[in-house]
């Protein structure tokens with residue numbers, strides 16, 4: 393089992409069973425783990441799950457990400473949670489390096505996983521990261537903030553900027569400026585509006601489905617159209633299933 397070998401190497405490294413002069417790197421640990429395994433499928437490497445792990449990613453050597461985009465997103469989130477700013481080197485898609493913007497030596501390297509489009513963390517240097525907490529973080533940009541607070545802004549679209557800024561500080565220990573808060577809020581509100589628009593567009597399909605699946609049913613939308621070049625505005629929807637009609641007529 394790759395994972396067992398790998399973990400035993402990590403433990404040996406962690407608890408100092410290798411002498412310091414050996415300078416065992418994570419890269420060597422990983423290579424050794426791969427070499428010493430009978431199982432070539434690689435199924436035992438830990439896999440990152442975007443749905444469950446993104447809120448608090450635990451980035452370790454050997455971890456496999458489904459795509460480069462997911463990996464970048466996760467490493468950014470990791471750096472925000474650990475209180476430091478990350479910089480990516482300009483790499484090709486199969487080799488991704490990033491480092492602490494204060495150049496303390498913390499560095500992470502990932503590359504394609506066995507010829508697939510998946511990305512595996514190959515080495516992390518100077519971990520755990522030791523810089524003092526950075527209250528500013530470019531990874532926490534308007535787009536990122538808007539996604540983090542989408543639910544709150546959906547429930548309260550009139551949330552004041554000061555309250556929003558305080559919430560960011562409380563949740564992530566990051567200071568943002570008023571214009572940053574404004575941009576993030578605007579982006580979130582646009583996303584929310586877009587989601588609602590999509591829902592209305594689907595209503596038309598829903599009416600068509602009701603009529604085709606339940607012959608004799610009536611379903612239609614009433615919308616206001618102020619101008620030919622503007623989208624219609626929803627007013628009401630009428631649905632009567634054929635069974636209801638029969639019930640009424642009986």
Ligand SMILES: [Zn+2]
Nearest residue numbers: 492494496523
């Ligand atoms: Zn650092």
